[in-house]
Amino acid sequence: MDEKISRKNFLTRASIVGLGALVGGFATQIANADKTQNWSANKWPWPYVELDPETTAQIAYEEWYRLWCGGTVIYSVFHQLAQKVGEPYKSFPIDPFAIFEGGLAGWGTLCGSVNGAAVVASCIIGPMTQEGCEDGHIIASNMLDWYSHTNMPIFVPKNPKANKKTIVHTVSESPLCHISVGKWMHASGYPINSPERKDRCARVAASVAYKLVEELNKWHKGKYDENIAWFAPKKVGITAQFNCAECHGAKIPKPPTPLKKL
Numbered sequence: 068m069d070e071k072i073s074r075k076n077f078l079t080r081a082s083i084v085g086l087g088a089l090v091g092g093f094a095t096q097i098a099n100a101d102k103t104q105n106w107s108a109n110k111w112p113w114p115y116v117e118l119d120p121e122t123t124a125q126i127a128y129e130e131w132y133r134l135w136c137g138g139t140v141i142y143s144v145f146h147q148l149a150q151k152v153g154e155p156y157k158s159f160p161i162d163p164f165a166i167f168e169g170g171l172a173g174w175g176t177l178c179g180s181v182n183g184a185a186v187v188a189s190c191i192i193g194p195m196t197q198e199g200c201e202d203g204h205i206i207a208s209n210m211l212d213w214y215s216h217t218n219m220p221i222f223v224p225k226n227p228k229a230n231k232k233t234i235v236h237t238v239s240e241s242p243l244c245h246i247s248v249g250k251w252m253h254a255s256g257y258p259i260n261s262p263e264r265k266d267r268c269a270r271v272a273a274s275v276a277y278k279l280v281e282e283l284n285k286w287h288k289g290k291y292d293e294n295i296a297w298f299a300p301k302k303v304g305i306t307a308q309f310n311c312a313e314c315h316g317a318k319i320p321k322p323p324t325p326l327k328k329l
């Protein structure tokens with residue numbers, strides 16, 4: 068199940084891209100704005116300078132209390148680049164991405180911090196619709212895999228707002244907010260509205276921001292050469308995370324389309 072797939076396979080298969088719609092929508096806005104302002108936001112890659120992962124994570128931790136998980140990951144990178152580089156980051160509307168909170172408006176779907184990281188990678192490197200821009204997608208996909216298998220949270224902020232002495236760590240085995248937060252609340256005993264749970268999610272967002280900047284720095288140096296760690300449509304014929312049995316138990320359903328090889 069954990070066998071990696073090649074970039075070529077991934078590129079030929081990567082037609083189902085929820086994020087593409089979102090980024091595509093933004094690109095259209097930018098293209099319209101381009102007529103009046105001299106932006107180059109619809110040309111990729113966007114200008115990037117290497118950022119410090121520790122500083123970025125600390126910014127993400129602090130700003131979580133205003134923008135929550137998805138918004139803060141975007142803010143932690145784009146706010147620094149707005150200061151160091153300028154456009155298109157200065158004009159990028161970060162605050163609307165507060166909608167990613169709680170797995171999108173509290174529905175517990177994809178954890179907002181990985182969603183935010185995917186937006187950042189795709190904006191800077193470029194969307195899959197552009198030739199040669201596949202690294203943004205690969206970084207986002209591998210981030211989902213890494214998030215699912217990591218004993219979170221990793222990042223320890225300078226002045227934690229809660230969990231000051233110790234914090235419970237959990238491996239979510241899923242990028243879903245519901246499962247990630249649920250497992251942590253179960254292990255720690257803290258409810259959703261507690262300062263401890265908020266601090267935990269702020270630290271998770273900061274951990275994701277840290278990892279994202281490490282990956283972007285590698286990509287910027289030309290040293291990002293990874294394949295996709297998990298791509299379900301190719302492997303099992305349905306979009307999915309990797310651990311089918313966790314939800315389906317022993318009887319994992321087969322998708323209707325016959326698969327040549329499993």
Ligand code: HEC
Pocket residue numbers: 299303305307308309310311312313314315319320321322323
């Ligand atoms: C996070 C929980 C979860 C995970 C993980 C998961 N599924 Fe599902 N899956 C569901 C739910 C819920 C449904 C809808 C109800 C149903 O049919 O069981 C579903 C539906 C399906 C369906 C279509 C419905 C059917 O019965 O044919 C298939 C096929 C399927 N899953 C296969 C998989 C495979 C293969 C994996 C692993 C690669 C997987 N699922 C991982 C929760 C999950």
